[in-house]
Amino acid sequence: MDQRESFTPYISHNRNEWAALRSSTPMTMTEKDVQELKGLNEVLSLEEVEDIYLPLSRLLYLHARSTRELYEMRNEFLKTKVGKVPFVIGIAGSVAVGKSTFARVLKTLISRWPDNPKVELLTTDGFLYPNRELEERGIMDKKGFPESYNIAKLLHVLSELKSGVGEVSVPVYSHITYDIVPDENQRIMSPDILIVEGINVLQPPKVSEGKRMDQLSVSDFFDFSIYVDADDNNIFEWYVQRFKILKETAFRHEDSYFKKFAGISDLEAFEVAKGIWDRINKVNLYENILPTRSRADLILYKGNNHLVNRIMMRKI
Structure with a gap:
C-alpha cells in the first residue's frame, strides 16, 4: 500500500463493495421513474439505482435519523423546545457531470423512505445575479464562478430554514433565457429533508486581508455533503454531447439565450462548446470547484459511461 494512501481521510469502495451495502433497502423506483428523471445525455438504469443510489439512500437515512435523535436529546439537555429543522444534503460537482439527475433521483428515493419525509430540492442557479447585473459588474464571462452568485442571499435562506422558519421563497432560474425569471419564486415549506445542489456549494468563504475569519459558508448548513466527480476529459x-442535443431542442425556443446556435452543424457545435468549456467551465472547475472536493463527506467517481465505479466515504 502506498504510504500516502494510508493517510487518506476516505474509505474507498469499488462498485460491487458499495452495492453490497444496500442490505435490505427496498427498490421503490420503476423503469418509468428512471426515464422521467434522467438527464439529456446521461446513462441511468434501475441497475445503477440498485447498486449506487440505494446504498446511499440507506446511509443518508441512518444519518438523518441519528441527527433527529441528537436534536431531541439536545432539547432535553438544554430544556428547550427547538422545532423541526431540515436535514440538509449538499451536492457539488462540475457543470455537465450529472448533478441535477443525481439530485432528482436522490429526492425521489428519499421521499419514499418508510416515514415519507417531505423533501425539497434547492438549486443554486436561482442565486446567480441577473444577467444585467453581471454585465454591469463586467463578469458575464465568469457566470458560474463564485463571484457571480448572491451568496449572502443564499446564506440567509439556509439560515432561516435551519432556524425553523416555516416558509421561504427563493428566486427561479430559467435555462431557456439563461437568466433569473422576474417576479417568480419557488416556495420551500417546512421540509424534513432539503437537497442543495450547485457547482460551488462546498466553496469556503473568501476572507479579505485584514478581516476576521468568522464568515459563514454554504456548507456550514450541510448535515451531509456529496461531490460528483469524473475525469475532466469525460466531463468535457x-x-x-449535451450542447449538440440542446442546439436541436431548447436552443430553438424563441426566448432562448442561445438561439443563435440553434441548428448549427455538429462540427460548429463542437467548436462553440469547446470554446465555452476552455474559456469558462474548465477554468472554473480547476480554480474553484475541484479544490472543494476534499470537503465532501462522500465522493462518487463516474467512469466514461456515466456510471459510478468508485465511492470514497469520509472516515467517521
Missing part, C-alpha cells in the same frame, strides 16, 4: 465530452 458530456458537455459537448
Whole structure:
C-alpha cells in the first residue's frame, strides 16, 4: 500500500463493495421513474439505482435519523423546545457531470423512505445575479464562478430554514433565457429533508486581508455533503454531447439565450462548446470547484459511461 494512501481521510469502495451495502433497502423506483428523471445525455438504469443510489439512500437515512435523535436529546439537555429543522444534503460537482439527475433521483428515493419525509430540492442557479447585473459588474464571462452568485442571499435562506422558519421563497432560474425569471419564486415549506445542489456549494468563504475569519459558508448548513466527480476529459465530452442535443431542442425556443446556435452543424457545435468549456467551465472547475472536493463527506467517481465505479466515504 502506498504510504500516502494510508493517510487518506476516505474509505474507498469499488462498485460491487458499495452495492453490497444496500442490505435490505427496498427498490421503490420503476423503469418509468428512471426515464422521467434522467438527464439529456446521461446513462441511468434501475441497475445503477440498485447498486449506487440505494446504498446511499440507506446511509443518508441512518444519518438523518441519528441527527433527529441528537436534536431531541439536545432539547432535553438544554430544556428547550427547538422545532423541526431540515436535514440538509449538499451536492457539488462540475457543470455537465450529472448533478441535477443525481439530485432528482436522490429526492425521489428519499421521499419514499418508510416515514415519507417531505423533501425539497434547492438549486443554486436561482442565486446567480441577473444577467444585467453581471454585465454591469463586467463578469458575464465568469457566470458560474463564485463571484457571480448572491451568496449572502443564499446564506440567509439556509439560515432561516435551519432556524425553523416555516416558509421561504427563493428566486427561479430559467435555462431557456439563461437568466433569473422576474417576479417568480419557488416556495420551500417546512421540509424534513432539503437537497442543495450547485457547482460551488462546498466553496469556503473568501476572507479579505485584514478581516476576521468568522464568515459563514454554504456548507456550514450541510448535515451531509456529496461531490460528483469524473475525469475532466469525460466531463468535457458530456458537455459537448449535451450542447449538440440542446442546439436541436431548447436552443430553438424563441426566448432562448442561445438561439443563435440553434441548428448549427455538429462540427460548429463542437467548436462553440469547446470554446465555452476552455474559456469558462474548465477554468472554473480547476480554480474553484475541484479544490472543494476534499470537503465532501462522500465522493462518487463516474467512469466514461456515466456510471459510478468508485465511492470514497469520509472516515467517521
